Amino acid sequence: MLRTVILILFLIFLSFVSLFVGAKDISIADIIRQEPLESLVMAVSRAPRTFSVILAGAGLSISGLIMQQITQNKFVSPSTAGTLEGTKLGLLLAAVFIPTSGILLKSVFAFVFTLLTTLVFLKMIRHIRFRNVIFIPLAGLMFGGIINSVTTFFAVNFNIVQTVNTWMLGDFSGVLQGRYEMIYLSIPPVVITYFYANRFMAAGMGEDFSKNLGLNYQAVLYLGMVLVAVTVSVITVTAGAISFVGLVVPNIVSLISGDNTRKILPYVALSGALLLLVCDLIGRIVIFPFEIPIGLMAGCLGGGIFLILLLRKR
Numbered sequence: 001m002l003r004t005v006i007l008i009l010f011l012i013f014l015s016f017v018s019l020f021v022g023a024k025d026i027s028i029a030d031i032i033r034q035e036p037l038e039s040l041v042m043a044v045s046r047a048p049r050t051f052s053v054i055l056a057g058a059g060l061s062i063s064g065l066i067m068q069q070i071t072q073n074k075f076v077s078p079s080t081a082g083t084l085e086g087t088k089l090g091l092l093l094a095a096v097f098i099p100t101s102g103i104l105l106k107s108v109f110a111f112v113f114t115l116l117t118t119l120v121f122l123k124m125i126r127h128i129r130f131r132n133v134i135f136i137p138l139a140g141l142m143f144g145g146i147i148n149s150v151t152t153f154f155a156v157n158f159n160i161v162q163t164v165n166t167w168m169l170g171d172f173s174g175v176l177q178g179r180y181e182m183i184y185l186s187i188p189p190v191v192i193t194y195f196y197a198n199r200f201m202a203a204g205m206g207e208d209f210s211k212n213l214g215l216n217y218q219a220v221l222y223l224g225m226v227l228v229a230v231t232v233s234v235i236t237v238t239a240g241a242i243s244f245v246g247l248v249v250p251n252i253v254s255l256i257s258g259d260n261t262r263k264i265l266p267y268v269a270l271s272g273a274l275l276l277l278v279c280d281l282i283g284r285i286v287i288f289p290f291e292i293p294i295g296l297m298a299g300c301l302g303g304g305i306f307l308i309l310l311l312r313k314r
Contacts, residue, residue: 004267011270014274015277018049018050021284022046024041026046044176048175049172049280052172052175053273054273055183055235056235057276059272060231061250062189062190062193062231063077064077065246065250066227067081071125072205073136076137077137079247080137080140080141081118081144082118082121082143082146083121083229085144085148086118087114088147088236089150090106090113091237092160093113094106094109095160096158107233111233117147118225118228122221124139166240169241170242170294171240171295172280172294175238182237182238183234183238189227189228189231194262196223201260202215202220243302244301244302244306245302249268249271249272252271252305253268283297
């Protein structure tokens with residue numbers, strides 16, 4: 001309980017800091033006096049950005065936890081299973097075949113291909129004879145590389161390489177009022193995950209174990225993948241791809257608090273939000289008043305932690 005309170009207090013503090021960091025200088029006094037320009041910037045840009053970062057961090061961390069439980073592998077996440085690359089392919093096809101499509105239709109395309117690529121990855125690893133803890137995520141990275149190559153091929157032929165690269169570089173600087181509300185769809189998966197936490201944990205013990213408990217293994221598997229696909233697709237459509245958050249946060253939390261899914265779920269969500277807020281603030285401060293995209297910051301920090309985890313599990 002004390003740990004949860006501390007995480008919440010840190011999250012509130014960093015959220016408050018995030019509201020007042022940016023190229024436009026805004027003070028608390030400006031908000032109290034309701035200065036027109038400062039209040040507009042706060043309502044249209046700063047507040048939506050902060051909310052989006054928090055929801056994205058929590059959603060990606062929970063998605064990573066679900067995938068790790070279902071695959072029984074601590075190194076599987078949307079970053080290492082081809083999931084993000086599937087989202088990218090879905091967005092490309094939406095841009096090619098329905099160039100005037102709105103954000104809702106793009107989200108549908110992204111969701112469908114995110115789900116398909118994740119399911120293909122699960123089918124693929126079930127046929128791998130040597131299911132080494134390191135080999136499975138490396139196979140996922142190779143699978144994602146193949147999908148990324150296909151996407152790049154079509155992007156070059158349709159002359160939209162720059163647009164596709166923008167999707168894959170997570171950046172919250174363009175999150176504004178009226179353009180970020182889709183990310184709220186990541187909240188229901190988090191709630192559903194909490195109520196199905198024990199089922200996901202049982203599914204992580206294996207198909208035979210789940211069936212012995214009377215659990216519908218395939219139904220739990222598909223539910224988990226749908227929750228992951230919804231979360232990853234709406235976050236990517238809103239702010240672009242953000243890697244490694246879903247990988248490192250569940251691992252760090254489980255090292256500290258154990259593997260009880262329902263117990264660690266709040267810690268995973270809060271820690272993911274905190275990590276992404278820290279990355280966002282660092283990216284906005286390092287070369288102020290310019291920004292380093294949050295996807296780059298999360299990739300550098302998360303990639304470093306991933307290497308440490310790999311060496312630790314050697």
